[in-house]
Amino acid sequence: MEILRWHIFEYEHEPKTPDWYWAVSIIVFALSGASFYLGNVLLGIILLVGIFTLLLLRAKRPEIVICEIHHDKIICGNTAYPFEHLHSFHVETRIDSPRILLASKKVFSPLLTVPIHEDDATEIREALRELLPEKEHRESVFLILFRRLGF
DSSP states (O other), rough: OOOEEEEEEOOOOOOOOOHHHHHHHHHHHHHHHHHTTOOOOOHHHHHHHHHHHHHHHHOOOOOEEEEESSSSSEOOOTEEEEEEEEEEEEEEEESSSSEEEEEESSSSEEEEEEEGGGGGGGHHHHHHTSSSSSSSOEEEEEHHHHHHHTT
């Protein structure tokens, strides 16, 4: 099998308006203030660190990542996903940004998502069918909700 290779942004970047930053910041500062007031200092600190990290990451432009399908693994950027650690795959094309959903055997990352170009979906599906069983997977409701909210 020849190596399939494509370039993709590491995540979908949607420019945020200042109103989005203000709304998220006000909500988190209110929750953090309530946590401090109620004596839950740790939660308040975690919320503040989380919003700081989120705002820094959202301001950063995504880098272009090279993804490859080899005979024994999928590589995206610096991360390799060996096929012996994966159960199955599904190429999701019914949404606006197609992606590969990989069911992992690992407990803490049960469903891995790899973005693809719509033009490459058929070729990628055919290549993966030779290496992994295809089974329909769906992203979690929380992941879909976060994406719709712009996170």
